[in-house]
Amino acid sequence: MKARDVRELVIVGGGPAGIAAALEARRVGVETLLVDERPGSGGQLGEPIHAWRSERIGGDDAAPGRLSAALGKRGAEVRTDTVAWGIWDREVVLWHPEGGIGVVEARQIILATGAHDRPVIFPGWTLDGVVGANDALSRFRSDGRRPERRTLVAGSGSHVFKVAANLVAAGASVAMVLQTLPSRNTANLLGRPEAATDDVDRLPGCATALAYLHRERIPVRWGYLIVGATGSERVEHAVIAPVDSAWHPLPDAEEAIDVDAVCLAYGEVPASALSRLAGCAHVWDPELGGEVPRRDEWLRTTVPGVLVAGGAGGATGAVAAFAEGRLAGIAAALAGGQLGRAEAERRAAPIRRRLRAFRQLQSADAAAFPVGPGIDELATPDTIICRCEKVTAAAIQAAVDESDDPNTVKALTRAGMGRCQGRNCARPIAAIVARRTGRSIDALPTFTPRPPVRPIPLGALARYARPS
Ligand SMILES: Cc1cc2nc3c(=O)[nH]c(=O)nc-3n(C[C@H](O)[C@H](O)[C@H](O)COP(=O)(O)OP(=O)(O)OC[C@H]3O[C@@H](n4cnc5c(N)ncnc54)[C@H](O)[C@@H]3O)c2cc1C
Known part of the structure; x- marks a missing residue:
């Protein structure tokens, strides 16, 4: 990797948001570099997962595989296996296992770093076999391993149903799904036409995922939380309990079930390390349980030249992330002068309308599935x-x-x-x-972000600090 490079636009993250931003920017000729730490682009919903999803649950034009191919055709430069571990002003610092460290100076930076699993800590959560939804999915992507034989998928909201449906369709043996909310909360959500169709988010919606789980005869327990995991070397039992409305386990109601793996799906928290390091202002989002960057109608943060799109900005779902990415790509072209204001506004208008609908859906989802404080009190x-x-x-x-x-x-x-x-x-x-x-x-103040936001070898840093 060159020690120093200059690009008009650098996009960090090759999920639906990053890819959409790159496609939109390249459409009008913005010089674009997209980096992702994964070996391929596609983000959380990478290609191998999509291959079976399309086959088992229905077609999907927005599949990341197709999008990645489109990226190449549009002439975006894509660097995979490349970690963005620091950001200062308009400089993004990258590391590649072979190429070492390099700095790219960009006129515009779009952070499309996605979201990570909401942490849930209970006795035994560190046992081997207890994983977040992202990790469970990554296992397929990295080595095609099937999740273990008896997996408990524990979580809340529509997320847990989608995660469980994804795992079942991938061939996992899901022993049970725990939904923390009592079933009456879902009446609204499942009854809404948008939620009941794959048309709006083109990937399995909540109702579709739940119906799929029923068809596959996967038992779902409503109003239950995982409160512990036990095992000698790896997880052997999950301890579950019914909860009250604040998610406090009811006394003397615990039950142990045999499992080989536990997949936790209690929602996703925006990955804000880079945007916080860049100095962007953030606000606490109680629904997401994390910080979200403050953004304007073009997804520009409070730091000039830095935009945030997709899960990193609090969008949930691949198609909402894709729409945000498009908007950010248009905004970058507007800032770079490749698009005039009137044309940029014209292109942005239908995307904004779509995003408003998604946000309404997301708020309704959060209202239907509120997270109780008991989830933070299990340790x-x-x-x-x-x-x-x-x-x-x-x-x-x-x-x-x-x-x-x-x-x-x-x-x-x-x-x-x-x-x-x-x-x-x-x-x-x-x-x-x-x-x-x-x-x-x-x-409460959150941890002050420090580089490197991702682990990088000390040797690479030393070589970079003292180039020979
Ligand atoms: C198990 C599971 C099932 C899901 N099922 C569905 C579903 O059925 N329907 C649906 O709509 N949504 C689903 N989602 C959610 C969906 O995957 C996300 O909403 C969507 O992927 C967000 O897109 P994004 O581009 O914002 O982020 P991501 O897809 O997460 O992409 C972000 C990318 O940024 C990269 N990155 C992050 N930090 C760095 C860094 N510092 N340096 C370099 N690269 C970096 C990551 O490697 C990643 O590839 C599911 C999620 C999970 C975990």
Whole structure:
């Protein structure tokens, strides 16, 4: 990789949002570089997954495989296996296992980094075999492995049904699906025509996914939460319990079920590490349980030249992400002068209308499936909260007694300093601080982002710092 490069537009993330942004920008000749840390583009819903989805659940024109091919035709430069680990002003710092580190200076940057699984911490969550929905899906993509024989898919909202349907269609043996919400909450959602058809989001909607699970005779337990996992080396039992409306487990109602794997699907949190590192202002979104960047009608953040699209901006679902990507691509062309304002507005108008409909659907989904505070209260004192640095809840609580600032708790315990840079533990730590201090979790500062936002080898950094 060249030590220093210049491009008109750099897009980080090759999922539906990043691909759509690149297609739209290339349509009017914007010089575009798209990078993704994965070996292929397509994002969370990569090609192998789509191959079976289209076959088993219905055709899909927006399949990432087709989109990736279109990217090549439009002449976008795509670099896979390439991690964006830092961002300063308009400079994106990349690392490739063979090419090393390089800096690309861009006039416009679109962050389309997607979302990651909402962390849920309970005794035993670190056991081998307990994975997030993204990980479960990645296993297929990386080596075609089938999930283990008896998988429990535990989660909430429409997400858990879609994840479970995806896994079943891929050949996983799903023993049971746990939906935390009681079934009466879904009447509205499932009754809406948009939700009941694949037409709006072209990928299986909530109702479609649920109907598919029924057809495949997968048992669904409503009003249940996973509260623990046990096993000697890897997970052997999942402990589940019915919950009240605040998601607190009912007393003496726990039950253990035999499983080989647990897939957690409690929603997705925007991947905001790069946008926070870039200095973009964020707001806490209680529905998503994470921070979302503040954006205007063109998806521009508060930092000039930096846009955020798709899951990283809080959009849920591949087609909403695709629409956001298109809008961001048009915005980049407007800023670069390839499109005049009137033409950009003309192209943006139908996309914006579509996005408004998606956002309404998303809000209705969140209202129908509210997340209860009990989900953040499952850890016991000896539960590991930060798996990277092996820090327990008791150690976090002791640190909170010294300081109620999550950043100081991080410094005192090293929690949040490991490989995942707090992706899993930042929220649970904030929940402990909030509980012990009586403050609202929404009012607490989040961890200050630090580069590298993704792990990179120290050797590469040293070579870059001292080029020979
Ligand atoms: C198991 C599962 C099932 C799902 N099923 C459905 C469904 O049926 N229907 C539906 O509509 N939606 C579904 N979704 C959600 C859907 O996948 C997302 O909404 C959609 O992929 C978001 O698109 P995106 O482009 O914003 O992000 P993503 O698809 O997540 O793409 C983001 C990309 O950015 C890359 N990236 C992130 N950070 C960096 C970095 N620092 N450097 C380099 N690259 C980076 C990632 O590797 C990734 O490829 C599902 C999700 C999961 C996990």
